[in-house]
Amino acid sequence: MEKRDKLLAVKRCLDSIEEERFFPWACLSKDAIREKEEKSIRYGHRQNFSVDTDRILHSLAFSRYIDKTQVFFLIENDHITHRVLHVQLVSKIGRTLGRILRLNEDLIEAIALGHDIGHTPFGHDGEKFLSEQCRAHGIQNFLHNVQSVRFLQKIEKKGKGWNLTLQVLDGILCHDGELHCEKLVPNRDKGFDTLRKEIKKKENDPSVDLLPMTMEGCIVRMADTISYVGRDIEDAIRLGLIKRKDLPDSCTKILGTTNGTIVYTLVEDLAFNSMDKPYVSFSSEVGLALKRLKRFNEKYIYNNHRIKYQNPKIRLMFELLFKTYLKALETGDKTSAIYSGFLDGMSEEYKETTPLPGIVRDFIAGMTDKYFLTQCHTNLFPNKILSFS
DSSP states (O other): OOHHHHHHHHHHHHHHHHHHHSOTTSOOGGGOOBSSOOHHHHTSSSOHHHHHHHHHHTSHHHHGGGGOBSSOOSOOOTTSOBHHHHHHHHHHHHHHHHHHHTOOHHHHHHHHHHTTTTOOTTHHHHHHHHHHHHHHTTSOOOOHHHHHHHIIIIITTTTTOOOOBHHHHHHHHTOOTTSOOSEEOOOOOOOHHHHHHHHHHHHHOTTOOOOOSSHHHHHHHHHHHHHHHHHHHHHHHHTTSOOGGGSOHHHHHHHOSSHHHHHHHHHHHHHHHHTTSSSEEOOHHHHHHHHHHHHHHIIIIITOHHHHTTHHHHHHHHHHHHHHHHHHHHHTOTTSHHIIIIITTOOHHHHHHSOHHHHHHHHHHTOOHHHHHHHHHHHHSOOOOOOOO
């Protein structure tokens, strides 16, 4: 038997093991759906969702996680969480839950690692400021989960995209960890047409709550919340924004007072209450405590005036940079970084189907915090006049 045949036999064996070991509501790797069939995947040694994980890891957008804000920006502290750490924590927590509940860990890992790829520089504040500019220039609301799908399917590989599976893209789109849910029931009946419709629905109304099509997608959504709620508290304490004694007793009595105990309690509760069920759920007591803790974080951390006072400057920078790039596109100014740093080599299909404000949106959304500030300095700060002669 040739090497290729032996490796293919191993993959088929792994697929067979999934059928025996996984929970009946788990998503099997052999049931993955791609918009375009690829023979190299069908006859290759890797299972479908493992392929997607590799593609996300090797995407340019993934490499930019390293300098993307999670919550706190413009702060010199190497121990504050950045987005690259956040997605790894989501992946670890999600895979732990997946192992306990006999779900597909490869699918969980792919969704977790890709779920925040569409985030702007400066976190959710940057997302809000970019969305304002999108609406002002006649395109839809900007949402990082929609942008994550857009990057992976429409922008990566110079506009060709990665051809990821529906289950991974759906999990990324529906990962809204900021929306509180005590219980998530998968909405299984979906196809790529559904994905496109849900994207438009979300762009038109950001408050719409989209439910993942898989149990694994539901797990990642819960893991997203579990990973950040306690971690943000630790970061806020480290920065002196709050003290541990400030945490509400109604939460700490149930969840604990440190990130470690909060994560452990939430994982254990979610695992126990989701065992052998076609949905994932916290207990009522833990779910309520988590909801209260998220409200505490919202008031005393995310909306703390001590980390918001520079927002007017950042909002103005988004506005001016957006207008600068849009003008460069309208005038054909090839010296602009939007040409050399983004459009160079981009597919004709992308350029023909994306409106000019949409191209600006995609360029800015992909920036790291540092690159954004560098571009502001280059485009908005005056240069020295060396000589008039």
